[in-house]
Amino acid sequence: xxxxxxxxxxIKNLTKEDISLILSTAGQFKEVLxxxxxxxxxLRDVTxxxxxxxxxxxxxxxxxxxxxxxxxxTINFASSNSSASKGETLLDTVNNILSMKVxxxxxxxxxxxAPHFLAKHIPAAIINAGDGVNEHPTQALLDAFxxxxxxxxxxxxxxxxxxxxxxxxxxxxxxxLLNKMGAKVVVCGPPTLIPIHIKEALNVEVxxxxxxxxxxxxxxxxxxxxxxxQNQVLFxxxxxxxxxxxxxxxxxxxxxxxxxxxxxxxxxxxxxxxSDVMDSKQSVILQQVENGVxxxxxxxxxxxxxxx
Amino acid sequence: MQILIxxxxxxxxxxxxxxxxxxxHPDMNEVVFVGIQKGGxxxxxxxxxxxxxxxxxxxxxxxxxxxxxxxxxxxNEIHSPDTMNLPFDIENKKVVxxxxxxxTGRTIKAALDVLLDYGRPAKVELCVFVxxxxxxxxxxxxxYVGVTVETKSTDKVKLLNKEVVLIS
Numbered sequence: 001x002x003x004x005x006x007x008x009x010x011i012k013n014l015t016k017e018d019i020s021l022i023l024s025t026a027g028q029f030k031e032v033l034x035x036x037x038x039x040x041x042x043l044r045d046v047t048x049x050x051x052x053x054x055x056x057x058x059x060x061x062x063x064x065x066x067x068x069x070x071x072x073x074t075i076n077f078a079s080s081n082s083s084a085s086k087g088e089t090l091l092d093t094v095n096n097i098l099s100m101k102v103x104x105x106x107x108x109x110x111x112x113x114a115p116h117f118l119a120k121h122i123p124a125a126i127i128n129a130g131d132g133v134n135e136h137p138t139q140a141l142l143d144a145f146x147x148x149x150x151x152x153x154x155x156x157x158x159x160x161x162x163x164x165x166x167x168x169x170x171x172x173x174x175x176x177l178l179n180k181m182g183a184k185v186v187v188c189g190p191p192t193l194i195p196i197h198i199k200e201a202l203n204v205e206v207x208x209x210x211x212x213x214x215x216x217x218x219x220x221x222x223x224x225x226x227x228x229x230q231n232q233v234l235f236x237x238x239x240x241x242x243x244x245x246x247x248x249x250x251x252x253x254x255x256x257x258x259x260x261x262x263x264x265x266x267x268x269x270x271x272x273x274x275s276d277v278m279d280s281k282q283s284v285i286l287q288q289v290e291n292g293v294x295x296x297x298x299x300x301x302x303x304x305x306x307x308x
Numbered sequence: 309m310q311i312l313i314x315x316x317x318x319x320x321x322x323x324x325x326x327x328x329x330x331x332x333h334p335d336m337n338e339v340v341f342v343g344i345q346k347g348g349x350x351x352x353x354x355x356x357x358x359x360x361x362x363x364x365x366x367x368x369x370x371x372x373x374x375x376x377x378x379x380x381x382x383x384n385e386i387h388s389p390d391t392m393n394l395p396f397d398i399e400n401k402k403v404v405x406x407x408x409x410x411x412t413g414r415t416i417k418a419a420l421d422v423l424l425d426y427g428r429p430a431k432v433e434l435c436v437f438v439x440x441x442x443x444x445x446x447x448x449x450x451x452y453v454g455v456t457v458e459t460k461s462t463d464k465v466k467l468l469n470k471e472v473v474l475i476s
Contacts, residue, residue, distance in 0.1 A: 001386070021388065028374070028377075028389035028390075032377065032392075036426060036427060039425070041377070042377045301386070302386055
């Protein structure tokens with residue numbers, strides 16, 4: 001079994017079989033993480049560079065840990081303390097790193113399409129760890145893994161993606177993945193944070209009513225309000241956002257069924273999620289983080305045979 | 309395709325192996341049996357079910373081991389992993405590894421690597437259904453052998469529908 005692609009640039013160009021293969025392989029890696037020695041030798045001859053042009057805690061740690069659990073050698077690059085701040089271009093930086101015999105590149109960049117650009121120009125396998133407002137494929141894969149673990153399936157599961165859809169690469173990757181796997185998707189948030197033609201373009205339903213959406217869904221994937229990507233005022237205040245779209249324990253308790261609450265992190269406590277929701281047993285946020293390592297191990301493992 | 313071992317002979321051989329294992333390990337408390345995915349698990353299921361009959365009502369400790377992430381030919385081809393299930397502690401236990409066909413010895417070498425990541429067994433033994441003795445690439449021998457066969461290195465020996473077949 002092999003993936004149909006040599007890079008993981010986004011969910012958009014994966015097949016349903018690719019997604020199933022990654023998720024089932026991740027299941028086996030999750031077992032590896034429970035062993036006394038949480039490490040396998042699969043990638044011991046592979047060198048990976050983690051190229052982070054944008055801030056990250058969870059994703060960078062998660063990739064680094066996944067690489068180490070696979071016995072790969074890793075190098076970390078953060079643009080703030082590198083030659084990028086001296087004006088070197090992306091391609092030059094990467095070519096310099098590649099001349100040191102690197103096999104795979106994990107990259108996060110604020111420009112949408114940056115990993116696609118790299119994939120065209122360098123021979124290493126590229127894994128997108130988030131590019132601008134385009135995609136964050138490993139987040140969608142770990143979200144799907146978590147939903148499947150919790151509910152035993154993806155097909156037919158009702159997922160609400162709530163919050164800042166406009167600026168969210170997590171939403172994009174999740175929508176592509178859930179549609180491919182036969183789940184039902186509703187995006188919910190203030191009209192200013194939902195792209196106008198999203199319904200036609202991405203085949204999702206749109207709702208501006210939080211309570212109705214929560215009553216409908218099995219899973220609420222709550223997104224962070226990305227203050228750093230908003231150069232205009234799209235809602236009046238964080239307080240108002242919280243009052244209209246923030247998820248509180250009261251709202252959850254008023255529902256007829258117990259829904260699963262997810263969040264890709266980092267959480268703005270008291271804005272999109274109240275603290276008592278985040279810490280409740282309905283929240284699987286920490287399981288998502290745990291599953292992230294297994295899912296990233298699966299992606300790295302499955303792409304590692306196209307070694308140059 | 310040629311039948312090397314008929315289903316009748318296969319059944320007899322499994323019973324013989326189970327009896328020998330039971331005689332060698334009268335105290336089953338300290339012994340665990342581990343089948344190697346996938347073919348080894350098919351044989352191990354049958355051997356352990358025989359052992360279980362001999363040992364009833366006490367329970368035989370049995371698990372399944374997958375070597376996929378420990379293969380030495382990973383750069384040539386990526387294999388999908390099978391289920392790994394060792395529902396017991398192997399520390400200071402006697403472990404009997406069970407595989408269907410012993411050929412180059414590379415699978416067993418990988419299986420030993422996997423096993424040692426789970427703990428430090430007191431002893432590891434190897435039980436194989438078919439031994440293709442003349443093709444070993446590592447210094448690995450089995451302690452319990454069902455049938456030894458002579459084959460060419462290019463032949464394939466497989467367990468199919470309770471028979472062992474040779475594909476030239």
